[in-house]
Amino acid sequence: MEELMREEPAILVVDDNPQVLDSYRKILTTPTDKSTAALNALEQSLFGKSAQASHSDSQQFIVEFASSGQAGCEKVKQLLHDNLRVAVAFVDMRMPGKMDGLQTIETLWLIDPNIQVVICSAYADNSWEDISARIGQTDQLLILRKPFERIEILQIASALLNKWNLLHERESQLTQLEHCIAERTQHLQKALQERERFEHQLQHKVTHDDLTDLPNRTLLLDRLNQALTKAKRYHTRLMVCFIDLDRFKYINDHFGHDVGDQLLCTIAERMTAIVRKSDTLARIGGDEFVLVISDYDRTETAMHGLQRLIGCISKPLQVAGTEVEVTCSIGCSTYPEDGDDVTSLLKFADAAMYSAKAHGCNIIQLYNASLRANIEERIRIETELRQAIKRNQLQLYYQPQVDLHRGCVTGVEALLRWQHPELGTILPNRFIPIAEDTGLIRQVTEWVLQEACKQGKTWQESGIEMLQIAVNISAKQINDVAFPSLVSRCLSATGFDPERLELEITESSAMENPDFTIPLMHLLKALGVKLSIDDFGTGYSNMYYLKSFPVDKLKLDGSFVQEVTTDKCSHAIVSAIITMGQALGLSVIAEMTETEDQVVTLAEQGCDLVQGFYFSKPLTALECEKLLWKGAVALPKALQ
Ligand SMILES: Nc1nc2c(ncn2[C@@H]2O[C@@H]3COP(=O)(O)O[C@H]4[C@@H](O)[C@H](n5cnc6c(=O)[nH]c(N)nc65)O[C@@H]4COP(=O)(O)O[C@H]3[C@H]2O)c(=O)[nH]1
Incomplete structure (x- = not known):
């Protein structure tokens, strides 16, 4: 909207006296004579180049005239509507009709609060204090006593127009700056979000298995450490289970790696569907999975869960057009019975899994003393x-x-x-x-x-x-x-x-x-x-x-x-x-x-x-x- 505004702002003169209006017209719209040339020179020395550029030699100012406060306000509205702005308003104090000078000024500022106002009055019935008390302390208001001098009007018009231009320029620079900051902030926020997303993806990649998207060994160790700390603090139990698929190598070699991968994904999905959200299921190697069961009441409860797991793994599945049944071997170690550190619990569960494998398919083996002796040996x-x-x-x-x-x-x-x-x-x-x-x-x-x-x-x-x-x-x-x-x-x-x-x-x-x-x-x-x-x-x-x-x-x-x-x-x-x-x-x-x-x-x-x-x-x-x-x-x- 601001950019669409016409560059040269207007001056509004509001006075009920046609002769006064005419005087204004003469002063403000007559081409340059010697006195205005002198004024221009004065302006230039006071305000620099921009002042010179603010009005041309042939036409002093763009001026709008209104014979009442109401007409003046309507004019400002209309100009705004046409993307024109009023920079300075000369307003007579005593005017007949609904709006006197002060009411006019109040309404003008409601329409455009940036208008620089000059009160022109022949009477001293309104003191500066009275006016200030009514419309507040402001640096946008001057009082000019009638009868006024031509040079006074020109100087005031020129000075206020320049003031308005400077303020307007500052305002648009501020708006531009705010816009730029908003754009930059948005850009930074976007970059930040992008970075967060990337870091999240990276973190996920580092902690998850590419094929099944299950937690990998790194995340497993982290979760196991946390679960163990919790179990120690709240005196609860913890079970670490090594799950190894039987004959996976045969399937992989026989049907190819793609089929092997597909099988691993299916088994991983099946297991994920039945393990509790609070437990961790990880894939730590080719066909090796680890399940961490925390906070269970009795060993039998955990065993029951593992039996269900075996049941879901060994449900027949289609591999390369052939129906295959995959069995598994599970080895388990428990806290606090078998060990109280992550390394021991993993090692013992692994040993128990090897023992389970040696005893056939779909076997669950709990770690025990004889396995401990084997490991030590x-x-x-x-x-x-x-x-x-x-x-x-x-x-x-x-x-x-x-x-x-x-x-x-x-x-x-x-x-x-x-x-x-x-x-x-x-x-x-x-x-x-x-x-x-x-x-x-x-x-x-x-x-x-x-x-x-x-x-x-x-x-x-x-x-x-x-x-x-x-x-x-x-x-x-x-x-x-x-x-x-x-x-x-x-x-x-x-x-x-x-x-x-x-x-x-x-x-x-x-x-x-x-x-x-x-x-x-x-x-x-x-x-x-x-x-x-x-x-x-x-x-x-x-x-x-x-x-x-x-x-x-x-x-x-x-x-x-x-x-x-x-x-x-x-x-x-x-x-x-x-x-x-x-x-x-x-x-x-x-x-x-x-x-x-x-x-x-x-x-x-x-x-x-x-x-x-x-x-x-x-x-x-x-x-x-x-x-x-x-x-x-x-x-x-x-x-x-
Ligand atoms: N990589 C490698 N592996 C080695 C080496 N030495 C032995 N082995 C492996 O260990 C297995 C057992 O060897 P062993 O205890 O000497 O046991 C021997 C032998 O003492 C035993 N044996 C020999 N005659 C009889 C018999 O009449 N009855 C019974 N029950 N056992 C017998 O049968 C086993 C026959 O050997 P294998 O079938 O070959 O089986 C050998 C072989 O696979 C070696 O230097 N390198």
Whole structure:
């Protein structure tokens, strides 16, 4: 509105006397004469350039005339309506009609409070004090006594017009400034909101899992800390539950990662729908979820909730057009019973979950004392195994392998023992899995290979004939690209004949990732070593892959061997594996052979080699050497 106002403001003259009005007209609208030129010069020296610009030489002022107060007010209204403003009003004091001078002024200021007013009166009936008392103290009002001088009117008009212009300019600058500040404030507020939104998004991203949008490990730890502090303060209970989906890896590998992701999202949604808002459900790894249940009354109540959770997870779901049922294993630890810090509660729940997994599907396992003992032992083994190699506490035992056709020992299997100074002999099943989990398996395998090759070389050089040494290779090693070079290093370091070294790979580890293990097996074969499949018959061998494995030997799993004489099925499986091995041109060895009947039955089925307590338990290198010097072993009578 303000911008639309015409720049040059008007002067209003209100007087009921036509002659007075005429005088005003003459003074204010007559072109410049000498006196007005002098006035202009005076203005310029007083007000500067802007004063000069305020009115032109040809027309002094824009002037409006009104013969009554009412007409004057109407005129101002009309001008405002036409975007014109009145800057100065000369108002007569005594006027007939409804409005005298003061009433006119009051009304004028109601319409436009910025008008500079000059009261022109010939009478002294209104003193300045009276006027001030009526309309208040103001610097917008001057009193001019009639009869007035032309120069007085011109000076006053010019000065007030300039004053009005300056005020108007200041006012519009202020308005502009306010507008600018408002705009800037709005801009800053918007930027602030944007920043807050961004920070919120960032915070969410840092604390939530991308796939399921559940809290991640960071947020879980934070919430768990808070829940634990609360539980301690209010003496309430807290349960930490590790939930792991069974066979997820299989689904992921078999159907692909997209399907795996979709499954995880569906399961996460199902669980979210039934857990209490006050509890925290987080995803901390591939198929691992953690639920924190706080403030529950009895363990049974929490167990009931977990049973419901199992129920909702294992409801059938469609995966890539196939109906799948997902089971899970849940391990729980509780505050205050099992621990009073976040780390312990998480560790114990994790241990309980592993125990649950070992017991089958959809099992809930509460942490207990025996699990605690297991964990403590595990931690001890993990810590001390690191030192065991350096402190020379590892030792290889050798178990002879007997050739049933020739009746002599043609090979040995190297079996690892840890001679612990306090715990005595520790068997590999107790520490190999821990070595695998901690990555120590690489050092352990290197030590075993070095030691076996060194021993083999010693025996070779001492004249023991044609001895094959079999070494167990962990699943972790068979998935390690650096493994062939490790084998090569050991062979070169010891000078052992590669043909005499046999690497035993379990069927399940060979089948875990055949696309990777087959090329790796070929690399090993290129070194000249022999390969055998251990525990054969227990894994899920795909016959197509079996054909592709560059192996020399199948090692029949001990569980079938031990039942070969007592169980028809085991007998049939043993017989089938031996026949298949022969057909594929592979030799077959049976492990854990304990009785004469077993040896005879295996020989009758065409098994080439046997290993087990029947001929010998695992022996120290020295004991084994004595047996090897003897060469021949006593076969059962039926086979002689
Ligand atoms: N009941 C019975 N058992 C018999 C008989 N004959 C031998 N055994 C035992 O059966 C296991 C055979 O080894 P495995 O199947 O390769 O199974 C091995 C192998 O998988 C692993 N292992 C042993 N040494 C090493 C090693 O150096 N590295 C790796 N990665 N694993 C090893 O530990 C497993 C267990 O080894 P050990 O405790 O030495 O147990 C050995 C051996 O002592 C028998 O007639 N009856």
